[in-house]
Amino acid sequence: MGKLIKLPSELVEVEQYLDYYGVPYDTEKLEGKRIPLMLRFRFYLEAVELEGVVTEESSEEQIHFAVKTCLEKSYTDVGGRRTAATAGLAPAWAEGCITTSACASCKAACSS
Numbered sequence: 001m002g003k004l005i006k007l008p009s010e011l012v013e014v015e016q017y018l019d020y021y022g023v024p025y026d027t028e029k030l031e032g033k034r035i036p037l038m039l040r041f042r043f044y045l046e047a048v049e050l051e052g053v054v055t056e057e058s059s060e061e062q063i064h065f066a067v068k069t070c071l072e073k074s075y076t077d078v079g080g081r082r083t084a085a086t087a088g089l090a091p092a093w094a095e096g097c098i099t100t101s102a103c104a105s106c107k108a109a110c111s112s
Contacts, residue, residue, distance in 0.1 A: 004054050005045055005063060014038060018075065021068040025080055033078040040077050044070035 011017050014034045018025045030037070048054050048066050058066075 004049050004056065004058070005067060007067070017041070017071060021064070021071050023068060023072050023075060025075060029075075029078075029080045037074050037078045040074040041071055044073055 007017075008020065011020055014030060014037055015025070015027070017023075045067065048070060054063055054066050
């Protein structure tokens, strides 16, 4: 991961990340997909730094929102459903790197 995004060290499990960032999820949708989700999450986090979405000038709130968006996208990619609360709220920058599939770099055996 890049130098600009620092994730809380106390978060270990996928569910902890989802809870911390306020991403609604279905535990059943996570079964067998925790590793693919975290691989995609890492891919998207690296992408937002490389694409300049998160910079040294970004506020903590902007970084938090970018991380949450990456996590939501990762969850959706592995089969989770967006809720009414999160559907359609992706920022304009999400049209770039965030909508790019992480499948090319992921070696997990997902069905998506």
